[in-house]
Amino acid sequence: MKGVYSREWEFFREFLANIFVWLIFCSVLVTGLIYFSLLKEPDSLAKVLDSIKNALQEKGLLGIIGKDSFWVAYKIFLNNVQATLLFTILGIVPFFIGAVVFVSSVSVLLGATLALTVSKGFEISTFVKLTAPHGVVELLAVFYGASLGVFLSKQITKKLFPKHRPSTVPMAFILKRCVLSYLLLILPLLGLAALIESFITPLLA
Numbered sequence: 001m002k003g004v005y006s007r008e009w010e011f012f013r014e015f016l017a018n019i020f021v022w023l024i025f026c027s028v029l030v031t032g033l034i035y036f037s038l039l040k041e042p043d044s045l046a047k048v049l050d051s052i053k054n055a056l057q058e059k060g061l062l063g064i065i066g067k068d069s070f071w072v073a074y075k076i077f078l079n080n081v082q083a084t085l086l087f088t089i090l091g092i093v094p095f096f097i098g099a100v101v102f103v104s105s106v107s108v109l110l111g112a113t114l115a116l117t118v119s120k121g122f123e124i125s126t127f128v129k130l131t132a133p134h135g136v137v138e139l140l141a142v143f144y145g146a147s148l149g150v151f152l153s154k155q156i157t158k159k160l161f162p163k164h165r166p167s168t169v170p171m172a173f174i175l176k177r178c179v180l181s182y183l184l185l186i187l188p189l190l191g192l193a194a195l196i197e198s199f200i201t202p203l204l205a
Helices: 002-040 042-058 069-092 097-119 124-159 171-204
Strands: none
Touching (some): 002 097, 042 097
């Protein structure tokens, strides 16, 4: 098992690390821009929050607090797996379109939530206290999945240009690494995050 994780680390360090860091950097930057923009535009904030609320309602995630914790954890886990898979699968689209979609989606969600917290008179520390325990674990998994998608998009984009085709990574290797990454890291981390959010986070509120 140790050897399996060692190979996963080598794969991450060689192919994903730079992508992972850039996704975090861009997401933090755009989150900050959205946060300050929405604080100045209460009407826009309300519209964004309504959109988020409707999306949560469609996924059955609205009003689940207070229900059986294991059921809540399952719903959260399922939703996060679906979202992470989407960001990975978007890698089949060349020219890094998936990266733009990912950064935009994450930044709007985080920026709007943070703006709502502050606009309601709460401290940013409250936002951190309620989201960090599960959020850090969850975002690690989601960013890892998105990094896989960007890596895939990079290889597909290179294949479109004859000059760069010889340097592309074989698709079979990418598929194998994606499956292993999900089994070894992404799914366990999303499961842990869902359990923390359903069992521990309510105690911090």
